[in-house]
Amino acid sequence: xxxxxxxxxxxxxxxxxxxxxxxxxxxxxxxxxxxxxxxxxxxxxxxxxxxxxxxxxxxxxxxxxxxxxxxxxxxxxxxxxxxxxxxxxxxxxxxxxxxxxxxxxxxxxxxxxxxxxxxxxxxxxxxxxxxxxxxxxxxxxxxxxxxxxxxxxxxxxxxxxxxxxxxxxxxxxxxxxxxxxxxxxxxxxxxxxxxxxxxxxxxxxxxxxxxxxxxxxxxxxxxxxxxxxxxxxxxxxxxxxxxxxxxxxxxxxxxxxxxxxxxxxxxxxxxxxxxxxxxxxxxxxxxxxxxxxxxxxxxxxxxxxxxxxxxxxxxxxxxxxxxxxxxxxxxxxxxxxxxxxxxxxxxxxxxxxxxxxxxxxxxxxxxxxxxxxxxxxxxxxxxxxxxxxxxxxxxxxxxxxxxxxxxxxxxxxxxxxxxxxxxxxxxxxxxxxxxxxxxxxxxxxxxxxxxxxxxxxxxxxxxxxxxxxxxxxxxxxxxxxxxxxxxxxxxxxxxxxxxxxxxxxxxxxxxxxxxxxxxxxxxxxxxxxxxxxxxxxxxx
Amino acid sequence: xxxxxxxxxxxxxxxxxxxxxxxxxxxxxxxxxxxxxxxxxxxxxxxxxxxxxxxxxxxxxxxxxxxxxxxxxxxxxxxxxxxxxxxxxxxxxxxxxxxxxxxxxxxxxxxxxxxxxxxxxxxxxxxxxxxxxxxxxxxxxxxxxxxxxxxxxxxxxxxxxxxxxxxxxxxxxxxxxxxxxxxxxxxxxxxxxxxxxxxxxxxxxxxxxxxxxxxxxxxxxxxxxxxxxxxxxxxxxxxxxxxxxxxxxxxxxxxxxx
Numbered sequence: 001x002x003x004x005x006x007x008x009x010x011x012x013x014x015x016x017x018x019x020x021x022x023x024x025x026x027x028x029x030x031x032x033x034x035x036x037x038x039x040x041x042x043x044x045x046x047x048x049x050x051x052x053x054x055x056x057x058x059x060x061x062x063x064x065x066x067x068x069x070x071x072x073x074x075x076x077x078x079x080x081x082x083x084x085x086x087x088x089x090x091x092x093x094x095x096x097x098x099x100x101x102x103x104x105x106x107x108x109x110x111x112x113x114x115x116x117x118x119x120x121x122x123x124x125x126x127x128x129x130x131x132x133x134x135x136x137x138x139x140x141x142x143x144x145x146x147x148x149x150x151x152x153x154x155x156x157x158x159x160x161x162x163x164x165x166x167x168x169x170x171x172x173x174x175x176x177x178x179x180x181x182x183x184x185x186x187x188x189x190x191x192x193x194x195x196x197x198x199x200x201x202x203x204x205x206x207x208x209x210x211x212x213x214x215x216x217x218x219x220x221x222x223x224x225x226x227x228x229x230x231x232x233x234x235x236x237x238x239x240x241x242x243x244x245x246x247x248x249x250x251x252x253x254x255x256x257x258x259x260x261x262x263x264x265x266x267x268x269x270x271x272x273x274x275x276x277x278x279x280x281x282x283x284x285x286x287x288x289x290x291x292x293x294x295x296x297x298x299x300x301x302x303x304x305x306x307x308x309x310x311x312x313x314x315x316x317x318x319x320x321x322x323x324x325x326x327x328x329x330x331x332x333x334x335x336x337x338x339x340x341x342x343x344x345x346x347x348x349x350x351x352x353x354x355x356x357x358x359x360x361x362x363x364x365x366x367x368x369x370x371x372x373x374x375x376x377x378x379x380x381x382x383x384x385x386x387x388x389x390x391x392x393x394x395x396x397x398x399x400x401x402x403x404x405x406x407x408x409x410x411x412x413x414x415x416x417x418x419x420x421x422x423x424x425x426x427x428x429x430x431x432x433x434x435x436x437x438x439x440x441x442x443x444x445x446x447x448x449x450x451x452x453x454x455x456x457x458x459x460x461x462x463x464x465x466x467x468x469x470x471x472x473x474x475x476x477x478x479x480x481x482x483x484x485x486x487x488x489x490x491x492x493x494x495x496x497x498x499x500x501x502x503x504x505x506x507x508x509x510x511x512x513x514x515x516x517x518x519x520x521x522x523x524x525x526x527x528x529x530x531x532x533x534x535x536x537x538x539x540x
Numbered sequence: 541x542x543x544x545x546x547x548x549x550x551x552x553x554x555x556x557x558x559x560x561x562x563x564x565x566x567x568x569x570x571x572x573x574x575x576x577x578x579x580x581x582x583x584x585x586x587x588x589x590x591x592x593x594x595x596x597x598x599x600x601x602x603x604x605x606x607x608x609x610x611x612x613x614x615x616x617x618x619x620x621x622x623x624x625x626x627x628x629x630x631x632x633x634x635x636x637x638x639x640x641x642x643x644x645x646x647x648x649x650x651x652x653x654x655x656x657x658x659x660x661x662x663x664x665x666x667x668x669x670x671x672x673x674x675x676x677x678x679x680x681x682x683x684x685x686x687x688x689x690x691x692x693x694x695x696x697x698x699x700x701x702x703x704x705x706x707x708x709x710x711x712x713x714x715x716x717x718x719x720x721x722x723x724x725x726x727x728x729x730x731x732x733x734x735x736x737x738x739x740x741x742x743x744x745x746x747x748x749x750x751x752x753x754x755x756x757x758x759x760x761x762x763x764x765x766x767x768x769x770x771x772x773x774x775x776x777x778x779x780x781x782x783x784x785x786x787x788x789x790x791x792x793x794x795x796x797x798x
Contacts, residue, residue, distance in 0.1 A: 292649070299643045299646050300643065300644050300646070302643060303639075303640050303643030303644050304640075304644075306640070306643075307629060307632065307636075307640050310631070310632060310636065311629075311631055314631050315631075375631070376629070377629075377630055378625060378626055378627050378628070379627060379628055379629035379630060380627075381593055381623060381627035382627050382628070382629060382640070382641070382644075384592055384593055385591060385592065385593065385616065385621050385623075385627065386616065386641070386644035386645070387613050387614075387616035387617040387644065387645060388613075388644050389613055459631060531593070531595075532593075532594060532595070535593065539625070
């Protein structure tokens, strides 16, 4: 991420933050290197079959996760080199694939785990006397295998994302699976305790468990771990076989990655574009009708708000939020709430979850407020060509996001009530007020951040790469919101005066509204002063 | 006569490069004004400064008496703009974009809808009203841009290469509409590389070269001063080439092909 930030920096502040994040990444990499080296050292020093196996499995699965899964999770979501842009040059598909692969070897995420692998190898070979030739050969092949698969996974992600008609379904299913799988231990544990181990056993039968273990055995981390274990325990034959399997995996990764580049990724641009439009065409039509009813607002504000709402409802991430909200509420209400004590922070379980849900729901639009011009493209010129003052443009965009976020909040609240029942009146009011207070604070900060650090974003993609400063600002505002708004809800409840919470939140909102109105003019002036760089950045 | 466009010492720098250098220009109301120049001469930069997309480094510009910097909102209210490159919101449909523009100029919804329908039919876009702009061809985008520029009845119209990518039929229709606008007192400021079109449409022409004005006046007068021969038969192209072609014309061959 820091590497990406350095390459796409737009301001000196962004560069400074990118350097800070690079230092943080280096520290994390060092810490991970120490931790995994320690595990390796303990396992090899023990010398027993079990200890060596556990140590190598932990170390190499961790490295595999970092190399292959992290780039997708952290939103890089694309190969280091945009292959499509190289199509104008006389490169063969094979050359393009090799360029893509070569760039993966120096990508930021790999620079993060290379030192870890080196440190682990140093500890294993120099400190614990592992066979140096085999260890180095195995680790080298493993590293190449990981980089190849990292590149292949990113190519597959891009390919899937280009098939936009199935994109949302794929992403939705993927995310639900991640959420459900992460919740499984808690769910099973609780249910097992309540209903006994038989129920747990029937839910996850033994053949499934053993099948999972067998499947894991054919993946590169297990293969390299088994090979190193065999080499350390003096069975070179098994080690050589592992190397061959790793080479086979590497070849397979190259074949799949190249196959997709050759046949799918670089072809059918026009049809993909048509699919993208087909996916977005039908939605957002009611946005104009809805906002036209808000006659209290000036016409220019309504025009900008309607445009903004249409964009949100036509974006993949905008639709995705609306689809994922019910899933999120059900998980919060049925799974997380079970683990809470009845009276936590002075609130009963339903109240606490409802207030938390509303604060969290307000955050769904943070990206739209912190990087408000991300989707405008060359269309941003339309704002500056129109006779509307910049304050009205800023206000109109805010109104569009507020309406969208209110839809999300309403959806979440209604589903919560259906699933968990009506929360107490103070919690209901407090949750809704916390929702408004949170959005307002993000809006005020976002109005200043957006014109200063715009980062173009693909409206058809769910991934986002905001500027580094925006990332830090997001964290700052989120922490501030959690502290201030959470305190205003929890402290009165702990003191036994639950009615005081909503009252304090009303005062906070009033103060935020005053601040918003006062800041609207300066934020509009900032937008006007950043006009040229904004057009240049978004048009590129 | 009132001035529709007036610039005084208008200058714009990009780092060390001076794109427009001290431009003094006056365009009377109701004029069809052609603004010509070779690539990189400063035509688009001038239009961007006059329409509020770029700030001038120094100098001033006025549209119907409104300063384009100090009184930009009033200046923008009376102008319509077709930028050189598309400035459309690509995830809106054509009618949605026209409605957006109309509302930004404070037009009533009914009027916007009526004019949108007429404009889209005139431009041949009536069958693509449910299509997002991202799926429009280059020519369709240009035609939508022109529609958006005239929907609010501007008094001054800036057109930066409006005929680029438009088919012959649409081009003829657009020319008819532009002529109709001029007869109603609208001032049109046009840049185009197609000199024949400028010659047919414009009554006044200015030529900019390397950021400086090298010719300015009624087309007939400019022809008369363009050189030898009958002024009636001298073309704008000859005038243009004589002013900005320079010695490049003599080097019109590739050495490795000889």
